[in-house]
Amino acid sequence: xxxxxxxxxPVYLVxxxxxxxxxxPIEAVRQGxxxxxxxxxxxxxxxxxxxxxxxxxxxxxxQVCPLTELMAFSEPNLDATGSTAMGEALKxxxxxxxxxxxxxxxTQKGDWRPLVFLMTDGQxxxxxxxxxxxxxxxKLGNIIACGxxxxxxxxxxxxxxxxxxxxxxxQPDTLKQFxxxxxxSIKTTSASVQQVAADGPIQLxxxxxxxxxxx
Amino acid sequence: xxxxLLIQLIRWRLGxxxxxxxxxxxxxxxxxxxxxxxxLADSAAIQLGQLLRQTLTARVERKPLPEHLQWASGLAxxxxxxxxxxxxxxxxxxxxxxxxxxxxxxVIADPTPYGPPISQEKVRxxxxxxxxxxxxxxxxxxxxxxxxxxxxxxxAVVPPPAPVPPPPPPPPxxxxxxxxxxxxxxxxxxxxxxxxxxxxEFDAPAGFRAFGARVRGKKHxxxxxxxxxxxxxxxxxxxxxxxxxxxxxxxxxxxVGAKAACERAVADLMVVLADHTFADRDxxxxxxxxxALDSANTFGGPDVERVAEAVRAALGSxxxxxCEAAAARRNGREYEALLxxxxxxxxxxxxxxxxxxKVVTLDGKPCSFVAACQVGDGMIGVVHPxxxxxxxxxxxxxxxxxxxxxxxxxxxxxxxxLKPKSQVYLGGLxxxxxxxxxxxxxxxxxxxxxxxxxxxxxVNAIPEFAAVPDEAVTTTLAGxxxxxxxxxxxxDYETVLEVVEPLPRTPVTIRSAAEFAELLGVELPALLxxxxxxxxxxxxxxxxxxxxxxxxxxxxxxxxxxVRGSFDDRTLVAVHRETLPT
Numbered sequence: 001x002x003x004x005x006x007x008x009x010p011v012y013l014v015x016x017x018x019x020x021x022x023x024x025p026i027e028a029v030r031q032g033x034x035x036x037x038x039x040x041x042x043x044x045x046x047x048x049x050x051x052x053x054x055x056x057x058x059x060x061x062x063q064v065c066p067l068t069e070l071m072a073f074s075e076p077n078l079d080a081t082g083s084t085a086m087g088e089a090l091k092x093x094x095x096x097x098x099x100x101x102x103x104x105x106x107t108q109k110g111d112w113r114p115l116v117f118l119m120t121d122g123q124x125x126x127x128x129x130x131x132x133x134x135x136x137x138x139k140l141g142n143i144i145a146c147g148x149x150x151x152x153x154x155x156x157x158x159x160x161x162x163x164x165x166x167x168x169x170x171q172p173d174t175l176k177q178f179x180x181x182x183x184x185s186i187k188t189t190s191a192s193v194q195q196v197a198a199d200g201p202i203q204l205x206x207x208x209x210x211x212x213x214x215x
Numbered sequence: 216x217x218x219x220l221l222i223q224l225i226r227w228r229l230g231x232x233x234x235x236x237x238x239x240x241x242x243x244x245x246x247x248x249x250x251x252x253x254x255l256a257d258s259a260a261i262q263l264g265q266l267l268r269q270t271l272t273a274r275v276e277r278k279p280l281p282e283h284l285q286w287a288s289g290l291a292x293x294x295x296x297x298x299x300x301x302x303x304x305x306x307x308x309x310x311x312x313x314x315x316x317x318x319x320x321x322v323i324a325d326p327t328p329y330g331p332p333i334s335q336e337k338v339r340x341x342x343x344x345x346x347x348x349x350x351x352x353x354x355x356x357x358x359x360x361x362x363x364x365x366x367x368x369x370x371a372v373v374p375p376p377a378p379v380p381p382p383p384p385p386p387p388x389x390x391x392x393x394x395x396x397x398x399x400x401x402x403x404x405x406x407x408x409x410x411x412x413x414x415x416e417f418d419a420p421a422g423f424r425a426f427g428a429r430v431r432g433k434k435h436x437x438x439x440x441x442x443x444x445x446x447x448x449x450x451x452x453x454x455x456x457x458x459x460x461x462x463x464x465x466x467x468x469x470x471v472g473a474k475a476a477c478e479r480a481v482a483d484l485m486v487v488l489a490d491h492t493f494a495d496r497d498x499x500x501x502x503x504x505x506x507a508l509d510s511a512n513t514f515g516g517p518d519v520e521r522v523a524e525a526v527r528a529a530l531g532s533x534x535x536x537x538c539e540a541a542a543a544r545r546n547g548r549e550y551e552a553l554l555x556x557x558x559x560x561x562x563x564x565x566x567x568x569x570x571x572x573k574v575v576t577l578d579g580k581p582c583s584f585v586a587a588c589q590v591g592d593g594m595i596g597v598v599h600p601x602x603x604x605x606x607x608x609x610x611x612x613x614x615x616x617x618x619x620x621x622x623x624x625x626x627x628x629x630x631x632x633l634k635p636k637s638q639v640y641l642g643g644l645x646x647x648x649x650x651x652x653x654x655x656x657x658x659x660x661x662x663x664x665x666x667x668x669x670x671x672x673x674v675n676a677i678p679e680f681a682a683v684p685d686e687a688v689t690t691t692l693a694g695x696x697x698x699x700x701x702x703x704x705x706x707d708y709e710t711v712l713e714v715v716e717p718l719p720r721t722p723v724t725i726r727s728a729a730e731f732a733e734l735l736g737v738e739l740p741a742l743l744x745x746x747x748x749x750x751x752x753x754x755x756x757x758x759x760x761x762x763x764x765x766x767x768x769x770x771x772x773x774x775x776x777x778v779r780g781s782f783d784d785r786t787l788v789a790v791h792r793e794t795l796p797t
Binding site: 004005006007008042043044045047048049106107109191192 | 393395396397433434437438465656659660663778779780781782
């Protein structure tokens with residue numbers, strides 16, 4: 001397929017794969033990503049413009065999927081083990097955006113502002129303040145942070161972004177709803193990118209009952 | 216009862232060609248309870264309403280009726296006659312049918328069948344049915360259903376004696392880049408409905424032709440919303456005047472602004488240019504002085520400045536027209552209902568691009584003069600017969616994600632703000648192109664890609680040109696990497712794409728000028744300045760994009776060519792010389 005030279009909507013999923021996620025929760029996350037992919041592939045606007053990347057973090061952080069178009073995207077292997085190096089993940093996210101997202105120039109159509117979904121079920125176990133502040137200050141994208149379950153610490157999330165949501169628990173159905181909402185948000189954004197001003201607030205679809213917006 | 220049998224049953228009852236054993240149909244009908252017959256009628260009415268709506272849309276768009284709907288083209292009189300007999304239709308159905316039937320009053324008044332007539336041998340519907348008088352008023356009724364009385368008296372509609380085979384199903388369509396895109400017709404039951412697309416052309420003065428088209432983008436087709444682009448073009452006193460506008464995507468009534476802006480701009484320019492005469496000058500030095508700008512951004516020749524001024528003034532009065540259009544709709548209940556507040560000027564926001572063209576004399580020879588100005592994005596450009604091109608002006612965009620300026624943005628049409636944006640061109644002209652960003656974005660960056668756009672239109676055989684002699688084609692080809700006519704005929708620079716439209720979707724062959732140039736082994740400017748090579752690309756592989764006129768071919772090309780990530784409305788107006796470069 002010829003290289004796509006138009007404006008892409010870059011989407012980054014930053015997922016907590018620490019030990020506490022093992023068992024049902026990480027399985028639900030795998031299913032969620034699968035469902036997200038399938039859902040996006042049936043929406044023509046998302047199909048043409050959305051590019052997806054997955055960053056996972058446990059005792060370290062890695063970009064398991066670089067920014068890839070939907071048709072070429074393969075689901076990553078997700079395993080849950082170790083601690084919660086969210087600071088590493090945020091640093092990696094910043095680097096990935098710098099490297100992968102195209103800027104507008106006289107001869108190149110830049111990408112739309114990246115959309116980032118960050119999900120964690122616990123507290124960061126590394127130095128997260130610096131990376132969080134840097135990310136927030138640079139305004140690199142629209143970040144939606146999700147604290148899943150009772151053990152999630154919302155304070156670090158609030159430091160990264162204004163848009164913080166909370167999942168009641170880590171039940172399969174709750175996580176399924178979360179990924180469905182992520183997919184809807186991506187579709188809504190890809191349908192309205194042209195109308196969203198550079199620094200304007202994005203419009204997200206209303207979240208399902210299992211997701212609460214943290215004011 | 217199987218759904219297939221149900222369909223045949225409905226066709227039989229309505230006197231349409233059917234394919235089933237008549238005895239079986241009679242038995243099936245007799246076997247239905249009264250409630251079941253009502254349910255059947257209800258669901259048939261709803262289905263018919265949808266099908267007939269598609270039929271009407273096809274008519275409004277002036278497109279041929281899709282083959283699978285051919286049976287519906289003769290159905291309108293029958294349908295309204297049947298409707299008229301529905302004294303006790305269910306409220307829901309009656310309301311829906313009422314809306315559809317109102318649209319059909321016009322269709323019925325015009326008895327000319329649309330599309331190829333169905334030959335009488337194929338369709339036997341028994342005794343002819345008298346069409347109802349053209350002023351049929353359908354009142355949605357609320358009475359309870361009567362105890363007895365079938366929807367259609369059996370005598371009025373006599374099923375044909377011999378079954379007619381149904382049309383063959385459309386062949387399966389391979390997965391194409393547009394397969395996931397839906398087609399939903401533009402809503403007719405909102406205020407200010409516009410035709411989905413438009414295509415017009417006319418002879419322009421001094422050996423030029425003009426044609427233009429606009430189409431609904433994939434996004435609007437998918438969402439079932441209106442095209443927000445508009446264009447107007449005309450001639451006066453040796454001038455060709457073009458205005459193109461793009462309504463803001465996020466504004467519900469921006470199409471109203473786009474139309475008002477184009478119409479007012481062109482009307483005003485017609486008045487001013489009707490009386491305009493250029494000073495009597497001929498030499499290069501005189502003309503150079505006339506089009507040079509002084510430190511105050513004023514053109515050296517007062518007659519040139521007059522034209523530039525008129526174009527700027529037209530942008531200003533276009534803005535006034537948009538304000539007037541908003542004011543006229545204030546207090547309109549339908550607008551208030553859709554917006555949850557009063558309509559205001561910003562709801563009609565649009566961009567506007569204006570260009571005017573006249574042939575003047577330079578060194579005793581004809582030479583083209585163009586004045587242009589734009590507010591917002593989109594592109595105005597000229598292509599020279601020598602294969603070079605120039606973009607006139609630049610898109611007004613906010614930097615990052617393409618937020619554009621509009622005529623309704625504060626101060627955008629003030630003369631002082633517009634003065635530095637006035638563009639003037641004097642030189643050879645093969646084509647003047649004015650377009651919205653739906654086309655411009657596909658040829659980005661414009662300074663590099665404008666020539667490729669005109670080359671694409673030409674090798675897709677869209678503009679009409681005076682013929683180039685065969686010997687010229689053969690001789691010129693000999694010097695390229697496709698040295699013979701056969702080589703061009705066998706060359707692959709085409710893709711088959713589809714228009715997003717009601718099924719079945721017609722395949723359209725789209726050619727790439729860039730690929731053709733590469734196969735020839737020539738650079739794009741070399742292709743653009745060679746009439747023989749352009750003719751070869753446009754004719755040796757068959758007719759290209761098919762249509763009765765340049766405007767229709769342009770409409771189809773705008774609708775069909777697919778660029779990933781490009782879903783906007785597309786509008787393009789071209790003013791071009793009747794002959795190709797030699």
